[in-house]
Amino acid sequence: MKKLKKVLTGSLLISLLVIATASTWLYSKIDGALPVLNGEKTVFGLKKSAIIERDKQGIVTIKAQNRSDIAVALGFVHAQERFFQMDLLRRNSAGELASLFGIRALDYDKSIRKHRFRERARAIAAQLPRQELELIKAYTRGVNQGLKYLNSSPFEYLLLQQEPVQWSEEDTILTVFSMYIDLQYHDGxxxxxxxxxxxxxxxxxxxxxxxxxxxxxxxxxxxxxxxxxxxxxxxxxxxxxxxxxxxxxxxxxxxxxxxxxxGDHLPGSNSWAISGALSTTGSAVIANDMHLGLRIPNTWFRASFEYPATTPDRSITAKDLIKVTGATLPGTPNIVIGSNGNIAWGFTNSYGDYSDVILLTTNPDNSQYLTPSGYQNFTTHKQIIAVKGQKAQEITVTETIWGPVIGKNHQGKLLAYRWVAHDKEAINLVATELEQAQNVSEAFNIAARSGIPSQNMLIADKHGDIGWTIIGPIPNKNGMIGETPKSWASGENSWQGYLSSAQYPKIINPENHRLWTANSRVVGGDMYKKLGNGGYALGARSKQVRNNLFALKEFDEQSLLNIGLDDEAxxxxxxxxxxxxxxxxxxxxxxxxxxxxxxxxxxxxxxxRASVxxxxxxxxxxxxxxxxxxxxxxxxxxxxxxxxxxxxxxxxxxxxxxxxxxxxxxxxxxxxxxxxxxxxxxxxxxxxxxxxxTVNQTLDTATWGQQNSSVIKHPLSSALPFLNHWLDMPSKALAGDSYMPRVQGKSFGASERMVVSPGYEKNGIFHMPTSQSGHPWSPYYGMGHSDWENGIASSFLPGKTLYKLTLLSY
Structure with a gap:
C-alpha cells in the first residue's frame, strides 16, 4: 500500500511537472507573438532610420525621411500586429485557404481558382511602374522583417499547427484582389x-x-x-x-x-460632404463610414505618416513635410482613406457594372466557341489545391479570350465571365499619390488613374471645395451590354479598353454645397450610362442622409457624425x-x-427608430x-x-x-x-x-437590441469555442439596421466612422470596432471598441505617445 502511494504521488508530481512545462511553453509562445513596442531594431531595407510611435490605443505614427522607409516601417508594424489577417486576405483571393483550414475550405478555393488570381498578381506586379514596384518591395521587406522580429509565430499558427509563409510582392496585389471579391460579384x-x-x-x-x-x-x-x-x-x-x-x-x-x-447587408458605405460655405471654419468637411463584415481584427489599421515631400534638388523645410492620417489596409502600403491637411477623402462601394456574363456559342461537343474571328479552342490551366491533412487536389480552369468559363445557364449553354479584376488595370499603387494631393482637381486626376475596386469617392479640400467621382477602372463598353448575359460572338458586344481621365464622371461644388453617396445610384444621364448598374442599393439610406444634410445650414464635425448615427426608421x-x-x-x-x-x-x-x-x-x-x-x-x-x-x-x-x-x-x-x-x-x-x-418571453421584452446584439468574432473562435471569451468582443445590443444611415447588424456595419476637415484634423473624429491589435494579450486589445459601439466622437489624430520603437538601417 505504501509502495502504491509513492507511485501515485510520483505520477502526480510528474503529471503536474508536465502540465506546468507545457503551460510555460504555451505561455511563452503566445507571449512571444506580441509586437515589439519600444527600443531599437535594425531592419534590412531601410535607407535611413524610421520611428514608430504608438498611443494608448495602439494608433501608429510613422516618421521617416522618405516614402520608401514609411513603407518598410508600415510593413513591419502590419506584420507584427496583423500578419494572420494579411495571410487570410492573400489566401482568400489565391484560393489557398484549404491549405490552412483543410477540407472545409476546399469548395470555396475551387470557386476562386477560376480567376487564377495568383498568376494575375504576379503579372501585375511585374509590369508596375518602377516607383510603385519599389514601394511594394519596400513594404514586403518590412513585413518579413517584422515577422522575423516576433519571438514566436502569431498565435493563430500555433493553434493551427502551421508555420507562416513569408510575404512576397504579389501578396500585396492579392490583398487588393480580396477586396474585389468582397466588393464585387466574382461569380456573376x-x-x-x-x-x-x-x-x-x-x-x-x-x-x-x-x-x-x-x-x-x-x-x-x-x-x-x-x-x-x-x-x-x-x-x-x-x-x-x-x-x-x-x-x-x-x-x-x-x-x-x-x-x-x-438584414439586407451588402458591402457598402455612407459618405457625405459639405463645402466650406456651410462649415464653421471655411474648410470643407467629409464624413465616411464603410460598411463591411465585422470580425477580429478589424479590416482597417489606423496610422499616421510623416515624411518630407521634397525632390532631391530641394532643401527640406517644415512646409514640405507630408502629414497624412487615416486607415490603412494590412497587406498594402498606403493610407486608404484619410486626410493630408489639404484634402480629405472617403469611399463608398459604387455598384457600377464592372463585369459581364457572356453567353457562349459552341460547337456540338463544346470543344470550341465562336468569336468574331471564328471558332477557337478553349484554353485550359491546371490548378493544384493543397489541402491540410489530405492529398492535394487538381482542377482544370477553362478559359476564353474574354475570361474564364463559370458554368452553364438553365439551357445548358456555357457562360464566360468578363471582369475588371482580370485585367492589369485592376490594381496599381496610384492611389498612394492622394497622400500628397493639394485639392479636389488633383484628387480627380489620381482617382481616374487608380487601380482599386471602383468606388464612389468624395473629396473635401481646405479651400472649401468638394467633389464626387469614381476611383478605380471603368470599362468602356460597346454594344447592347446590360444586366443580363449576352453573346459576344459577332463582335457587336465588347469592351473597348477603359475610360480615360477626361471621360470620368465627376461633380464639383454643387450649388447646394452638399454631396452624399450610399451605394444607390448617384447620377443619371451620360454619367450613368458610363457606369451602368451592377446592383445599386435602394436609395433609402441616401435619401435619409440627403434630407439630414438639408435640415441644417451650418455644420461642424459632431453634427456630421450625428447623421451617421441616425437610426430613425x-x-x-x-x-x-x-x-x-x-x-x-x-x-x-x-x-x-x-x-x-x-x-x-x-x-x-x-x-x-431602430433603438435597442x-x-x-x-x-x-x-x-x-x-x-x-x-x-x-x-x-x-x-x-x-x-x-x-x-x-x-x-x-x-x-x-x-x-x-x-x-x-x-x-x-x-x-x-x-x-x-x-x-x-x-x-x-x-x-x-x-x-x-x-415571443418564444420563451412576453412581447414587451422582445426588443430590437435583443435581436440585434453584436457577434464579432475571431476567425478561429468558432472552431475553438473554448477561446470565445478570450478572443471575441463581448456581445452588446446595438442600435441601427439596414435601411438607415446607422447601418448595423450582428456582425456587419460601419468598419470605421470618420469625420474630418482638412487643415482642422485636430477636431476630427475617427473610431472603429475591435481595436488596432490582433493579439488578445496586447495592452490595447479591444481599446476604442466601446467608442464605436456607443458612437462616441473619439479623436481622429493619434494621442500622446506611450510606446516608441526606432528602426535602424544597416
Whole structure:
C-alpha cells in the first residue's frame, strides 16, 4: 500500500511537472507573438532610420525621411500586429485557404481558382511602374522583417499547427484582389439571376421585378427613374412553372430559414460632404463610414505618416513635410482613406457594372466557341489545391479570350465571365499619390488613374471645395451590354479598353454645397450610362442622409457624425402604417384580442427608430421580411429549380419597390401568392412575426437590441469555442439596421466612422470596432471598441505617445 502511494504521488508530481512545462511553453509562445513596442531594431531595407510611435490605443505614427522607409516601417508594424489577417486576405483571393483550414475550405478555393488570381498578381506586379514596384518591395521587406522580429509565430499558427509563409510582392496585389471579391460579384450571380428571370418571365413581369427607379431615388444630380407598372396579364405564366395552387400555405415559413431575419447587408458605405460655405471654419468637411463584415481584427489599421515631400534638388523645410492620417489596409502600403491637411477623402462601394456574363456559342461537343474571328479552342490551366491533412487536389480552369468559363445557364449553354479584376488595370499603387494631393482637381486626376475596386469617392479640400467621382477602372463598353448575359460572338458586344481621365464622371461644388453617396445610384444621364448598374442599393439610406444634410445650414464635425448615427426608421414608417390601417382592421382586432396589444404598441410609437429598446421596430421590420419571403417564396423556389445559380439575395435590395406595389394593389392575377387571399397572407405573416418574437418571453421584452446584439468574432473562435471569451468582443445590443444611415447588424456595419476637415484634423473624429491589435494579450486589445459601439466622437489624430520603437538601417 505504501509502495502504491509513492507511485501515485510520483505520477502526480510528474503529471503536474508536465502540465506546468507545457503551460510555460504555451505561455511563452503566445507571449512571444506580441509586437515589439519600444527600443531599437535594425531592419534590412531601410535607407535611413524610421520611428514608430504608438498611443494608448495602439494608433501608429510613422516618421521617416522618405516614402520608401514609411513603407518598410508600415510593413513591419502590419506584420507584427496583423500578419494572420494579411495571410487570410492573400489566401482568400489565391484560393489557398484549404491549405490552412483543410477540407472545409476546399469548395470555396475551387470557386476562386477560376480567376487564377495568383498568376494575375504576379503579372501585375511585374509590369508596375518602377516607383510603385519599389514601394511594394519596400513594404514586403518590412513585413518579413517584422515577422522575423516576433519571438514566436502569431498565435493563430500555433493553434493551427502551421508555420507562416513569408510575404512576397504579389501578396500585396492579392490583398487588393480580396477586396474585389468582397466588393464585387466574382461569380456573376446577379447577372445570371436576372438572365434567368428575363428568359422565363414575360417582359412586363421582368421589368416590374427589376425596377430602375422608385420614390427612394436620391441621386446627387437630382435625376429620377420611374418604376415599372403592375403587370396586367396573369403572371408568371402558368406554363413556365410547375405550380401547385392547392395546399400552398406559408405559415411555416418562419422555420424554413434560420437566418431569415438577417438584414439586407451588402458591402457598402455612407459618405457625405459639405463645402466650406456651410462649415464653421471655411474648410470643407467629409464624413465616411464603410460598411463591411465585422470580425477580429478589424479590416482597417489606423496610422499616421510623416515624411518630407521634397525632390532631391530641394532643401527640406517644415512646409514640405507630408502629414497624412487615416486607415490603412494590412497587406498594402498606403493610407486608404484619410486626410493630408489639404484634402480629405472617403469611399463608398459604387455598384457600377464592372463585369459581364457572356453567353457562349459552341460547337456540338463544346470543344470550341465562336468569336468574331471564328471558332477557337478553349484554353485550359491546371490548378493544384493543397489541402491540410489530405492529398492535394487538381482542377482544370477553362478559359476564353474574354475570361474564364463559370458554368452553364438553365439551357445548358456555357457562360464566360468578363471582369475588371482580370485585367492589369485592376490594381496599381496610384492611389498612394492622394497622400500628397493639394485639392479636389488633383484628387480627380489620381482617382481616374487608380487601380482599386471602383468606388464612389468624395473629396473635401481646405479651400472649401468638394467633389464626387469614381476611383478605380471603368470599362468602356460597346454594344447592347446590360444586366443580363449576352453573346459576344459577332463582335457587336465588347469592351473597348477603359475610360480615360477626361471621360470620368465627376461633380464639383454643387450649388447646394452638399454631396452624399450610399451605394444607390448617384447620377443619371451620360454619367450613368458610363457606369451602368451592377446592383445599386435602394436609395433609402441616401435619401435619409440627403434630407439630414438639408435640415441644417451650418455644420461642424459632431453634427456630421450625428447623421451617421441616425437610426430613425423612415423606410419602415409606411409599413407601420400599413399594419395599422390594412392588417389590424376593426374586424381583425375584434376576432383576436392579442391584436389589440399590437395595435396599441404601434400607435404608441409615432417615430419608429431602430433603438435597442424598441419592440415596435422589431415587429414592423420582421413583419416586412415575412411578407417579402411569403410573396416571393414560390417564385424563388420555382426559379431555383430551373437553375441553381438563381440567387434571390443578389436582387433583393430593390425588391421593396414591386413588393410595396403588390401588397397595396393586391392583384388577383398574381398566381404565386402562396395563400388563399392577400388578407390571409398579412394575418399569417403577423402571427408568425409575433410567435417568433415571443418564444420563451412576453412581447414587451422582445426588443430590437435583443435581436440585434453584436457577434464579432475571431476567425478561429468558432472552431475553438473554448477561446470565445478570450478572443471575441463581448456581445452588446446595438442600435441601427439596414435601411438607415446607422447601418448595423450582428456582425456587419460601419468598419470605421470618420469625420474630418482638412487643415482642422485636430477636431476630427475617427473610431472603429475591435481595436488596432490582433493579439488578445496586447495592452490595447479591444481599446476604442466601446467608442464605436456607443458612437462616441473619439479623436481622429493619434494621442500622446506611450510606446516608441526606432528602426535602424544597416
Amino acid at each position: 450571380r446577379r447577372e445570371r439571376t436576372l438572365g434567368l428571370m428575363k428568359a422565363v418571365l414575360s417582359g412586363d413581369v421582368y421589368a416590374f421585378l427589376d425596377p430602375k427607379g422608385s420614390i427612394w431615388d436620391a441621386a446627387i444630380d437630382g435625376s429620377q427613374f420611374s418604376q415599372a407598372p403592375m403587370p396586367t396579364d396573369a403572371w408568371p405564366a402558368a406554363s413556365s412553372f410547375n405550380i401547385d395552387n392547392k395546399n400552398r400555405n406559408n405559415t411555416k415559413l418562419a422555420n424554413l430559414n434560420k437566418d431569415k431575419y438577417q 423612415i423606410f419602415l414608417q409606411r409599413w407601420q402604417q400599413f399594419i395599422l390601417d390594412d392588417v389590424l382592421t376593426k374586424s381583425v382586432v375584434a376576432k383576436d384580442k392579442s391584436f389589440k396589444q399590437i395595435k396599441k404598441l404601434l400607435e404608441s410609437a409615432p417615430k419608429l 429598446d424598441s419592440v415596435s421596430y422589431r415587429l414592423v421590420r420582421n413583419f416586412r421580411i415575412n411578407i417579402r419571403d411569403s410573396v416571393f417564396l414560390e417564385l424563388n423556389k420555382s426559379l431555383n429549380k430551373i437553375d441553381e445559380a438563381f440567387n434571390f439575395k443578389s436582387i433583393r435590395h430593390q425588391i421593396e419597390v414591386p413588393l410595396w406595389q403588390l401588397i397595396n394593389e393586391q392583384p388577383e392575377n398574381f398566381m404565386m401568392l402562396g395563400e388563399s387571399s392577400w388578407q390571409d397572407l398579412f394575418i399569417k405573416a403577423l402571427e408568425v412575426t409575433i410567435a417568433d418574437m
